[in-house]
Amino acid sequence: MTAETGTCWLCARPLGRRIEWHHPVPRSRGGRETVPLHPICHRTIHAQFSNAELARMAASAEALLQSEEICRFVKWVAAKPPDFHAPTARRRQGERSA
Helix, strand or coil, rough: CCCCCCCCCCCEEECCCCCEECCCCCCHHHCCEEECCCCCHHHHHHCCCCCCHHHCCCHHHHHHCCCCHHHHHHHCCCCCCCCCCCCCCCCCCCCCCC
């Protein structure tokens, strides 16, 4: 999914007025490619995964969706408008992603 199609890389909803660009493989881990996301989707990714975890996922939205937290978030946000915003909860220190 790309900006050309006007959809979010993570949730596949239409993009709104605000678009954030995410490096699926973090820049600190050599990533160069960027993908468009809603701000809430971008914050949710970074609240759930460290850069090391993201690098291991090989730049795949499908890999992120294997996480119960991300899958639950995508289902929840599916019916929200493109410019929907809500506070993003960070995972508690010591919790591990699935």
